[in-house]
Amino acid sequence: MSDQKPVRLPDPASVETVLASLQAQSADAELAPALNKSFPGFAFTVATIGDPYWRNPHAVVAADGTRRGDHRAWVEKELAELNGDLTAFWNRHREGDQKFAEWRGASAFAFAPTGPGVADFMQLSLGREIEVLAGPVVDPDYRPYSADDLLEPTWVSRASAAEAQQLAGPVYRLRGRAGGGVVHMRSFLARRARIEREQREARRPELENRIICEVGPAGTRDIPFLEASPGWFDFVPRENRFFADWQRSSACTHRIFDHWAFDIHDLEHRRRREIGFIPRPLKMPAAKLALEDGISVHRLIERTEAIDAEVGLPFAWFFLMTHGHWVDPDVGETIAEGLRAGRVRLPDRDAAVLLAWADKKYLF
Numbered sequence: 001m002s003d004q005k006p007v008r009l010p011d012p013a014s015v016e017t018v019l020a021s022l023q024a025q026s027a028d029a030e031l032a033p034a035l036n037k038s039f040p041g042f043a044f045t046v047a048t049i050g051d052p053y054w055r056n057p058h059a060v061v062a063a064d065g066t067r068r069g070d071h072r073a074w075v076e077k078e079l080a081e082l083n084g085d086l087t088a089f090w091n092r093h094r095e096g097d098q099k100f101a102e103w104r105g106a107s108a109f110a111f112a113p114t115g116p117g118v119a120d121f122m123q124l125s126l127g128r129e130i131e132v133l134a135g136p137v138v139d140p141d142y143r144p145y146s147a148d149d150l151l152e153p154t155w156v157s158r159a160s161a162a163e164a165q166q167l168a169g170p171v172y173r174l175r176g177r178a179g180g181g182v183v184h185m186r187s188f189l190a191r192r193a194r195i196e197r198e199q200r201e202a203r204r205p206e207l208e209n210r211i212i213c214e215v216g217p218a219g220t221r222d223i224p225f226l227e228a229s230p231g232w233f234d235f236v237p238r239e240n241r242f243f244a245d246w247q248r249s250s251a252c253t254h255r256i257f258d259h260w261a262f263d264i265h266d267l268e269h270r271r272r273r274e275i276g277f278i279p280r281p282l283k284m285p286a287a288k289l290a291l292e293d294g295i296s297v298h299r300l301i302e303r304t305e306a307i308d309a310e311v312g313l314p315f316a317w318f319f320l321m322t323h324g325h326w327v328d329p330d331v332g333e334t335i336a337e338g339l340r341a342g343r344v345r346l347p348d349r350d351a352a353v354l355l356a357w358a359d360k361k362y363l364f
Contacts, residue, residue, distance in 0.1 A: 010039050012174060012182050015124060019172045027170050028128075035110060035124075042112040047261060047282050048128060054104040054158050056151070061133060061167075063097035071100050075137075075150050089150070090143045098137045100153065101167055105129030107280070108172065111257040118247045119186040121257050125176035125264065130169035134158075179266025180277070188264065189240050192275050196237050199273070207232065238362035239277055242322060249353045250314040259283055259313055278364050279323055283311045291330035297338035300331055301346075315350045324363045333358055 008014075018038045022030055035044040060068040068074050082088040110124040135156035144150050157163065174181045210225035226232060236244075246256050262277040285307045291300075304317040307327070311320075321327035336358035338344040339351050346354065 008039065009184070010035075010042070010122060010124065010182050014038065015182055016174050019126075019174060022172060024169055024171065027172060031172060032110065035112075039112075042114075042122065044110045044112045044124075045257075046108060046110050049107045049109070049261065049280055049282065051107050052104065052158065053106070053127070054102055054134075055129075057100040057102045057134065057153060059101040060137060061099050061101050063099075067101075068098065072151055075147065079147060079150075084147075086144050086147070090138050093136070093138045094140045096137075099133050099135060100137050101131055102134045103129045103131050103169075104134075104158065104164070105173075107175070107261075107263075109257075109261040111261075113255065113257075114184065114186075117186065118252065118256055119189050119243050121185050121255075123183050123185060123257065123262060123264070124174070125181050125183075125261075127173045127175045128170050129173060130171075131167040132164035133167055134164055176264055179275070180264030183262075183264055185243075185262070188266075188277075189243060191266070192237050192239050195273055195275055196235065197233075200233055200235065204233070237276070238322075238364065241362055242279060242319070242364075245322075245353045245357070246319070249318065249350050250347050251316065251319065254313055259311070259316070260319070279319070281320060281323060281326070283313070283316075285310050285320070285326055288326055288328070289317065289331055290328045291334060297334055297344050300335055301338075301344050304331070304335070314347075315353075318350070318354060318357075322357070322363055329361065329363060 015035075018034050019031075022034060032044045032046050036042060057071040060071050060074045062068055078092075079086075079089055082092070105127040108126040108128045110122075110126060112122045114120045114122060135153065137153075138144065138150065139153075139155035142155070176183075207225050211222050212225050212228060213220055214223045214228060243256070246252060251259075259282055261280045261282060263280055264277040266273075266275040268274070289300075289303050289307060304327075307317040307320065308314055317327050318332065321329055321332045332354060335344065335346075336354050339346065339355060345351070
């Protein structure tokens with residue numbers, strides 16, 4: 001956060017106003033300065049993640065560049081003229097020069113610190129998109145089986161937006177409409193913990209009367225659920241643990257949003273509040289670390305240290321492990337066993353975090 005006291009917090013409407021003001025030719029360079037100007041007191045930085053996505057077609061374009069209008073409306077009008085005859089539609093356009101345009105993009109995030117704590121920052125979830133001329137309005141090789149085939153084209157390659165002719169952009173759009181577009185992380189974590197607590201408390205009468213069958217060496221016996229699960233009401237959500245572990249570990253000397261972004265959701269689903277996030281690494285190692293047969297715990301320590309050096313963050317491997325993709329959780333379990341046996345060492349704070357995780361695991 002800058003020395004200037006913030007005048008107002010970002011909100012979805014004001015953020016969208018800033019995004020709409022950007023010019024395509026300078027959008028990438030001007031995004032952070034425009035946010036800082038609109039929200040005095042904040043110092044935004046921007047990070048992008050290479051996870052391509054696309055939106056449904058939105059326009060039909062003729063060979064000379066003339067826009068024929070909205071894609072869905074055009075398809076429905078053409079079908080209506082042919083009395084819904086898909087074969088006739090296909091024959092009319094398979095050799096034609098009409099193409100459809102769509103927006104393709106990748107995730108971007110803007111961050112601004114609001115204080116010294118690990119969760120003291122704002123996060124804006126954005127999409128960086130360009131409009132491209134994607135391909136022909138019908139698959140030239142296969143007749144459509146339904147109108148849905150025409151409205152959701154699958155016959156074009158979307159491996160890279162660079163392969164398609166660009167029509168407009170880049171533009172930035174606010175994403176995460178399910179409560180995750182504009183988030184103050186400390187407030188989000190407090191809300192996450194509160195909702196978890198309330199949802200569990202709401203089940204207390206049911207669980208106090210629940211009896212389960214426990215199977216042991218002496219046979220089976222009926223036991224109250226809460227006796228078998230004494231910590232059920234003290235559960236800490238994995239999102240809160242991720243931030244607490246960062247604060248307790250040697251990673252705490254780095255700002256968490258320099259290394260991670262968070263895909264946040266906060267919505268109602270089937271009359272139940274669902275809230276959480278999936279962490280997204282901004283810096284990733286070149287290769288995954290799996291637990292190979294016969295590998296020693298000392299060799300695993302060497303490889304985790306190499307990951308930390310590559311990413312530029314102490315204890316980076318641990319958080320990549322909780323993410324569940326770049327480091328196999330079995331690696332953490334094996335190192336924890338080595339710590340308990342005194343065969344390897346980690347900095348005290350990191351050892352405490354790892355051992356606590358091994359006793360009560362969480363993954364994303």
